[in-house]
Amino acid sequence: MAMVDNDLPQLSHLDDYQRYGRQMVLDGFGLEGQLKLQNSSVVVIGAGGLGCPALQYLAAAGVGRLGIIDHDTVELSNLQRQILHTDKTIGSPKAVSAARAIAALNPRVNIDVCPTALDSSNALSILAPYDVILDCTDNAPTRYLLSDSAVRLRKPLVSGAAQKFDGQLCIYNLGDDGPCYRCIFPKPPAPEMAGSCEETGILGAVTGIIGNLQALEAIKLITGLHDGKASLLLFNALSVPPFRTVKLRSRKPTCAACGIEGQKIGAIEETDYVAFCGGARPDWLERGLEVSRPESRICVKELKSVFESNVNHTIIDVRPRTEFGICRLSRSTSVPLNILLANPAPYLPSDKSCQVFVLCRLGNDSQIAADAIRVIDSNLIVKDVVGGLRAWSNEIDPSFPVY
Numbered sequence: 001m002a003m004v005d006n007d008l009p010q011l012s013h014l015d016d017y018q019r020y021g022r023q024m025v026l027d028g029f030g031l032e033g034q035l036k037l038q039n040s041s042v043v044v045i046g047a048g049g050l051g052c053p054a055l056q057y058l059a060a061a062g063v064g065r066l067g068i069i070d071h072d073t074v075e076l077s078n079l080q081r082q083i084l085h086t087d088k089t090i091g092s093p094k095a096v097s098a099a100r101a102i103a104a105l106n107p108r109v110n111i112d113v114c115p116t117a118l119d120s121s122n123a124l125s126i127l128a129p130y131d132v133i134l135d136c137t138d139n140a141p142t143r144y145l146l147s148d149s150a151v152r153l154r155k156p157l158v159s160g161a162a163q164k165f166d167g168q169l170c171i172y173n174l175g176d177d178g179p180c181y182r183c184i185f186p187k188p189p190a191p192e193m194a195g196s197c198e199e200t201g202i203l204g205a206v207t208g209i210i211g212n213l214q215a216l217e218a219i220k221l222i223t224g225l226h227d228g229k230a231s232l233l234l235f236n237a238l239s240v241p242p243f244r245t246v247k248l249r250s251r252k253p254t255c256a257a258c259g260i261e262g263q264k265i266g267a268i269e270e271t272d273y274v275a276f277c278g279g280a281r282p283d284w285l286e287r288g289l290e291v292s293r294p295e296s297r298i299c300v301k302e303l304k305s306v307f308e309s310n311v312n313h314t315i316i317d318v319r320p321r322t323e324f325g326i327c328r329l330s331r332s333t334s335v336p337l338n339i340l341l342a343n344p345a346p347y348l349p350s351d352k353s354c355q356v357f358v359l360c361r362l363g364n365d366s367q368i369a370a371d372a373i374r375v376i377d378s379n380l381i382v383k384d385v386v387g388g389l390r391a392w393s394n395e396i397d398p399s400f401p402v403y
């Protein structure tokens with residue numbers, strides 16, 4: 001009978017050879033690659049659109065330890081792309097829901113569940129135990145925090161981003177001279193459309209592609225299959241070919257985080273990343289509910305009474321045309337916010353007794369639109385609808401679609 005070579009290192013369980021055989025037979029991977037995965041650890045920040053597919057493939061491939069950090073809970077609108085969560089886990093912490101799903105997929109993986117928001121007070125201690133960090137979040141303060149922490153901890157950061165039909169992938173802090181996020185984006189983007197009611201939109205398969213690539217890059221890093229060159233990968237689902245790669249230079253000597261000449265950022269624990277990125281998003285919904293100028297606003301109950309009366313009125317819906325095409329109130333007219341702001345005049349009634357009600361999804365954009373209309377015609381009665389179509393659905397007509 002043939003004897004097993006006891007000098008050869010072994011996977012923890014005999015059936016692991018079957019489970020991982022299809023990847024172990026790959027040139028350059030082998031038993032050595034699988035052992036490296038078994039002994040490795042990856043932390044995934046964000047168990048959303050990017051984090052779910054990334055976690056799924058890391059777990060299936062046999063990464064020994066996975067950390068899952070997410071402070072949020074599962075919502076119905078997440079399920080179109082956050083594929084570890086299900087109808088049954090709506091309302092549960094995403095970190096817990098994702099952990100359950102990957103434990104079912106591969107029970108051998110050790111999972112650390114952390115249903116907490118990563119911030120400057122806890123980042124270094126949470127991230128320190130892991131070999132590779134995956135940024136699967138969706139906001140600038142966390143991106144800077146993760147990059148600075150990765151520099152400080154000397155760990156590679158596999159960063160993904162996805163929006164609409166587009167995706168981006170980059171490994172920051174790669175090797176001895178790979179750039180960090182600050183080398184490439186020294187300043188945060190202008191605070192984007194804070195509080196806007198428009199949904200940016202995302203195709204689930206796009207987050208799936210980028211999340212999978214994040215898992216792949218982590219596996220390449222751990223198993224030694226990565227060529228060590230830093231590049232930025234850009235994806236657009238509607239372009240042919242859909243992928244483009246931009247080579248990245250090495251670290252910037254002047255970078256505030258990783259450069260030798262840089263004016264170093266202070267202690268991460270004391271840095272205010274939210275302030276650096278332009279401050280917290282104003283809570284427009286709340287602002288909308290504190291009716292500061294009651295005569296200039298209308299609530300959905302009053303709007304319903306208007307519909308049931310003979311009051312002469314018109315409804316302007318300022319959502320983007322695609323959203324207007326999804327659902328709308330009958331007798332409303334579509335004038336997207338950008339078009340209305342450019343020139344409101346053509347959309348206003350000439351009859352000054354006709355009241356104008358301005359409507360949007362959540363009640364923020366309609367305030368901006370109503371203000372713009374008042375500027376050009378102070379004689380008109382213009383009111384924005386508090387809480388927008390979301391309030392209409394919640395308070396007046398439960399059959400009205402919410403998105």
Ligand SMILES: Nc1ncnc2c1ncn2[C@@H]1O[C@H](COP(=O)(O)OP(=O)(O)OP(=O)(O)O)[C@@H](O)[C@H]1O
Pocket residue numbers: 045046047048049050069070071072077078082094116117118119136137138139142
């Ligand atoms: N600082 C942070 N700490 C922990 N988790 C974070 C942090 N920042 C973002 N996240 C998580 O990253 C995930 C990003 O995923 P994604 O954008 O797909 O989901 P989402 O925030 O639920 O989207 P939606 O805009 O539909 O609410 C979210 O689950 C979010 O809670």
Ligand SMILES: [Zn+2]
Pocket residue numbers: 179180181182183184251252255256257258259
């Ligand atoms: Zn840098």
